Amino acid sequence: MDRNSRLAVLLVAPLLLLMIVGFVLPLGTTAFKAVDNPEVTAALPRTTAALGQWSGDGLPDEAVYAAFVEDLLSPQDNRVFGGLVRRLNFEQTGMRSIISGARRAAEGLQAPYSESLPALNAVWGEPEVWQLLQTHSNPYTATYLLRAMDLRMAADGSIIPVDPQQAIFRELFLRTFIISLWVTVFAVLLGYPTAWFLSTLRGRAEGLALLCVLVPFWISILVRSTAWFIVLQREGPINAALLATGVIDTPQAIIFTRPAVYLAMVHVLLPFQILPLLAVMKRIRPDYVRAAASLGARPWQQFLLVYLPMTMPGVAAGAVMVLMLSVGFYITPVLVGGLRDQMVSYYIAYFTNTSINLGMAAALSLLLLILTGLLVVAAARVLPGLNLGARV
């Protein structure tokens, strides 16, 4: 490396280092947490070691039972057992009370434990619970990623759908994608004529119209979502206006519905569609369209055959941006949508901040990341030179 390159590296290094430690590393942690499975081994080290020898047929021998009781009696931190109990209960209902019951009674148990444990609770005399422990002695698990697709692993290792009453995530990803797609379609349909109109303006009118796009663009998503939250209330301005004009005769519940989510999201994301379109349209010289006209093309032909193809890069650039941002939207649906209008982001926040399941949060994050990554890669294929540096 020459002196210049060394200096260049030195200049880039501080920011790069910050990005790697503060961003890439956390993302890596998330990816790891989606498959990490430390709980069972941490709480039951002797049992998992003993289960390593077990074939999985019938019942394990006394050595495994004895190791298990020894683990239960070991002066472990409650937190380690808490982790175990939550982990197993997530795999199988009822494990919380089964494990906690065994731990409470462990001190009074007499050898041979392969008799006294099943006497305490019959499940210890069945192979399933031991298979479960053996499966999760593995330091890695596919549980979270499977569950994020409404699948689970049965005791025999086959992959089966979860109980329909607990199925949620396939529908959720589908909904996220559908909402995002519709928002993108609306953004294109509203944005295209608007951008064209802006590109025809000159002088003061252009400045004013551009301001109508740039000001919302610069105002935070929260403020714009808040505005919709206020505007859409039952006794808010929209209902008041509709009542006053006689369109409706009783106030309608608009907020916390899907249409409210569409309305607010399209509003928030529309500038991302208009601005790249405008940039493309401003570069098109009117000569082309005029040439087409002089060759006898009708107006719709001029549009379809000349103008539209030339503006497609703008449509695509804006649409990719809108789609990408929609897929990860959080604030707007949370504020103006109901529980049935939430997207994947809501559940990432839910599993991180409310429910206690970082594995699920990580798995959903990873899938969302992959989904977004695919969109970006697809977009880069279609549109070389795509600039994603617009304001988010």
Add this chain to the structure above:
Amino acid sequence: MMMAIRIFAVLVLVFLVSPIVVIFPLSFSSGEILTLPTPGWSLRWYEDFFTAGRWLEATRNSFVVGGFTMVIATTLGTLAAFGLNMARFPGKKTVLVILSLPMVVPVIVAASSMYVAFSAWGLTNTFTGLVIAHVIVAAPYVVITVLAAVQTLDMTLVRAALSLGATPVQAFREVVLPLILPGVIAGAVFAFATSFDELVIAIFLTGPGQFTLPRQMFAGLREMLSPTIAASAVIMVVLSVVLLLISEAARNYATRLQGGARQ
């Protein structure tokens, strides 16, 4: 036909600004309920904003976090932009990908990942953690704007200054800086705005001791929906417009500068 499209476009523009415009009269309402027409006018909600401790404290926090984010992100981003512009080096492509990651990763994924990692490092519920996170999401924009400015920089001017006996530092201060300043300012404004508007990361990383203005608004939407929310929204709108004007001014200045250099 054309007329219909024009009318349609004007309606879309109205759609874009109207919800923002509507909150202005609401914030000056004398009533407790957020509806139009307002029963009368008053400044009571602004008074509430400027006298209720939590709003003012949140505003202060936002400025502190935004200020630090701006300074750090602009410094690191400008350095990196120079480095990227200066020379090829092995792995440059990878570096570019890493630096642009925060712009493509969904913010919720970034926020929840940083939350998990930062809490292991004791950085949650601290201003330091929030500033670090904001620098990470803001710096890529600084890199982009400064890089654009640096790329148009005419290096012969620098060489001329050096050959006339200027020290590298002098050459940078007297020649380079004035030329790239608009780009740096635009980047800095952007960094400040990014931090000032940011909510999702703040939700994950802050406790009530570090509430920023957006975080306080978000809490307010659930805790006490009073027109104070509208007032704070108006205040944020005004600030955003000021930032927009600064950034546009910097851009115009840059365009004129480049025009001047060409002549």
Add this chain to the structure above:
Amino acid sequence: MTTQTSTRALLVALPLATALATGASARDLTIVGFGGGYQDTAREHLFQAYAAHAGIGVTDDVYNGEMARIYAMVEAGDVTWDIVMVEAPDMVRGCEDGVFAPIDWSVVNADKLIPSGVHDCGVGATGFGVTVFYDTERSPEGPKDMADFWDIEQFPGMRSMRTGPRMSLEAALMADGVAREDVYTVLATPEGVDRAFAKLDEIKDHIVWWTAGAQPLQFVGSGEVEYAMAYTGRILRAIDEENMPYNMLWNTLIYSIDFWTVVEGSPHTEEAMRMIDWITDADQLRNQAAVWPISPANIEVNSDPEVQAANPGMVLNHADTGLFIDTEFWIEYGDDLEARFAAWAAN
């Protein structure tokens, strides 16, 4: 840079730097609750009174029962909350999971508490509950009981309930005609759970779910919903202090006791134990009871006829018409029902 500009830069940077630094300095003892009028009065009569009594700094925060925050804090060893008020099932589970420290019963006097207010990791704080309420001006003929709350024919309009299975499933069974004393027996069977969810299905399109205690009050106040289930304290405050024309249905009461807990790994653990003992003493609670209808787990105060007479809104005054939340049931079935509720509510 000239000296002048660098001085100016320093002047700008200094206050910023100090502002940042204070975030990292030693913090006050932090006590966290569910907010609302309860916490406003507790702040004065319990928290700050203790701060003055013990000569320490005490700050309080509000949360909505998000246990994940507490678990994350303990896991990371970065405990920023010291004392937290939690609902009983969360307290017992958190105790099993090691996120709450064992109560030092040599510091806290157990004799003053009702028996159900004494737990390894929790000290009974106050009873709390939810009931249905509505605005009598908007709906002069409101619902009379839980079955009416479910009756969208006779009482059209939106409802609001607390997000989550706890209290919602009980309410559904009450509305379906299950007697109070049988609710948990029914809910402990798979058919009972199905029955509760089927009942919830009937009004699913008419429910706006809330997470923060202030939301249902705001929804009813702004006309967004007609009828809501909300914390009794919040409803009483709206009636008494803001003169809202609300009617609350005590026969829809679903109630329990909240506990004071100390977060495991808190740097203020010893102080926290002393504080919990002090704020559950009769004298302090009488002061709070004078301004707020608390139902403390302190025997002397909650059985005091004078306190009861002065506070008709005490949850424990309405125990005979209310459903007491079964802590054991929610420890046993909580995880599952939460998963099922999340899936149900999302689709």
